[in-house]
Amino acid sequence: MxxxxxxxxxxxxxxxxxxxxxxxxxxxxxxxxxxxxxxxxxxxxxxxxxxxxxxxxxxxxxxxxxxxxxxxxxSPTWYQHATDYAVMKWPGAAAKHRVGIAEALTAVTAALVTTQRGVPDTVVLRRALREWAFRAAQNEAGEYVARKEIEAPPSEELHALLWVADHSVKVAELAESERLRTALAALSRRLDGKPAADNTVRRKRAVLSNALRYAVERDLLSVNPLSRIDWTPPDTDDEVDFQYVPGPALARRLLEAVGECGPRGGYLTAFFACMYYAAMRPSEVASLTRRVCKLPADGWGELVLSRSRPEVGSGWTDDGKPYEVRGLKRRAKKATRPVPIPPVLVETLRRHLSEHGTAPDGRLFAGARGGRVSSTEYAAVWKQARTRALSAEDADSPLADVPYSLRHAGVSLWIKAGVDPVEVARRAGHSPAVLWKFYAKILRGQQHVSNGLIDHALSDPE
Incomplete structure (x- = not known):
């Protein structure tokens, strides 16, 4: 009392x-x-x-x-509190968010220790924290607990968890600015020591802040000390490196090369075409169904997007599947995003449906063994297509090195074509602020088009 x-x-x-x-x-x-x-x-x-x-x-x-x-x-240790926080958040969090929480807590917890003497191997320690401490599972009573409580971790991971349990700082010490700055520095770096992207730092900082708010709720801290810290993450350049984004001619050649990569390549040609001509995310293409496709015999069509199937790993979903079915990224659950598609994509999708039909649940694309088309599957096809479409020198460079380059190429094409940036952002599922953040160079380069329109308006006496 x-x-x-x-x-x-x-x-x-x-x-x-x-x-x-x-x-x-x-x-x-x-x-x-x-x-x-x-x-x-x-x-x-x-x-x-x-x-x-x-x-x-x-x-x-x-x-x-x-x-x-x-x-x-x-005061409990930070490791104990972080484990409790991850378990508390688990039931109400989407699978991707669960992964994000675990990754942020792993980076912070590995740094908030009292000594470096006897510290386990970095890879082992991070794997132990991410997969065993900050991943939850249900016990026999149906309650969520840390996975390590109901499964025995491998010996290396168990040793790492015991070490961090003995050497983790107390939650009360997070009231000290030095400790908090150590945590912030840890979440602002990648594993290779280079500065992490702004979005990554912002996301992980939000997890840290929420974990500290949970400490206040549990009466472990009087206030959230993060608000007192005058700290900004290291500067990073989040803009897309457009020297490695394929132009229209190369994008078309890459799509042709995909079709030349055997039966599976032919099947996935339309998958990649959606990423380029509709600037869709792979998770959105994986969830595309025939019902939301308007594919007229002539002219432009439309895709009404409302679902996404991001890959997360079976250990992070409630049903044990390696993906989760969810709404569009950063949108309300029932929100839709109509995307007009050019005749070339309409024709490609019509041909795909004619040759391959749909999965039993109406999806246009299925994995080779059923289920979702996995990233390893389409990445393997993409690797073959790059070898076919690029010179040896370009193939050794980052040019179009990942399938996501097609989405960047599609957005870049729209901007260069003079489409209103607000409409570009809407079609791509971005906010205008995010569009400017990643495509600023191209948007600035299109200012001459806007200047010409203004000149024309000023010279018109009417």
């Missing part, structure tokens, strides 16, 4: 050789005392209690301690 009813008495002496001085005080009617070896120590302790009482800090009637001291004395 907490109370502000505190009376601190003077120091008295007693018959004791080891601790002849005694401090007494009363909290909510409960008497407390503490022996001291010297009067100086007793006076110092009395001053601490007096300061806490005068500042309006509540005291605990059982221990007799000010609440701040009680928090420190009873």
């Amino acid at each position: 907490k109370t502000y009813d505190v009376r601190i008495w003077g120091i008295r002496t007693r018959q004791s050789k080891s601790a002849p001085f005694q401090l007494r005080w009363v909290v909510g009617g409960e008497k407390h005392q503490a022996p001291f070896r010297t009067r100086t120590l007793a006076d110092a302790r009395r001053a601490e209690l007096m300061t806490a009482a005068k500042s309006g800090e509540p005291f605990d009637t059982v221990s007799g301690l000010p609440l701040s001291e009680l928090r420190t004395a009873n």
Whole structure:
């Protein structure tokens, strides 16, 4: 019980050789005392209690301690708290968000330790934290607990978890700016030590902030200390490197090369075409169904997107599948995004449906063994297509090195064609701010088009 009813008495002496001085005080009617070896120590302790009482800090009637001291004395380690936080968030979090929480907590927890002596291998430690401490599972009672509580981790991972449990800092220490700066520095770096992308840092910082707010909720901290830290992440350039984004001619050649990569390449040609001509994310293409496709015999068609199937790994989903079915990225669950598609994509999709039909659930694309088209499957086809479409020198460069380059190429094409940036952002499923963040160079380069339109308007007397 907490109370502000505190009376601190003077120091008295007693018959004791080891601790002849005694401090007494009363909290909510409960008497407390503490022996001291010297009067100086007793006076110092009395001053601490007096300061806490005068500042309006509540005291605990059982221990007799000010609440701040009680928090420190009873503070769990950051590792314990982070594990509890991950389990608490698990039931209501989407699978991708669960992964994001685990990755952020892993980076922070690995850094918030009291020593580096005997620290396990970095890869093993991170794997142990991510896969065993910050990943939840249901026990026999149906309750979510950390995976390590119901499955035995491998010996290396178990040793790493035991080490971090012994050397993790206390949650109370996160009130110190030095500790927080250590955590922020850890989440702002990639595994190779280079600065992480702005979006990554922002996302991980949000997880840290929420975990600290949970500490306040559990009365482990009085306030969220992150708000007091004047800190900005290292500068990074999040713009797309357009020297490695394929232009229209190369994009078409890459799509042709995909079709030349055997039966599976022929099947996935339309998959990649959606990424280029409609600037779709792979997770959106994987969820595309015949019902949402408007494919007229002539002219432009339309895809009404409403679903996404991002890959996350079977350990992070409730049903054990390696993907989750969800709404569009950063949109309300039932939100839709109509995307007009040019005749070339209409024709490609019509041909795909004619030759391959749909999966039993109506999806246009299925994996070779059923289910979702996996990233490893389409990445393997893409690797073959690059070898066919590019020169040896370009194939050794980052030019179109990943399938996602097609989405960048599609968005870039729209901007260069003079499409209103707001409409580009809408079709691509971006906010205008995100579009400017990643495509600023191209958007700035199109200013001459806007200038020409303004000149024409100014010269028109009507």
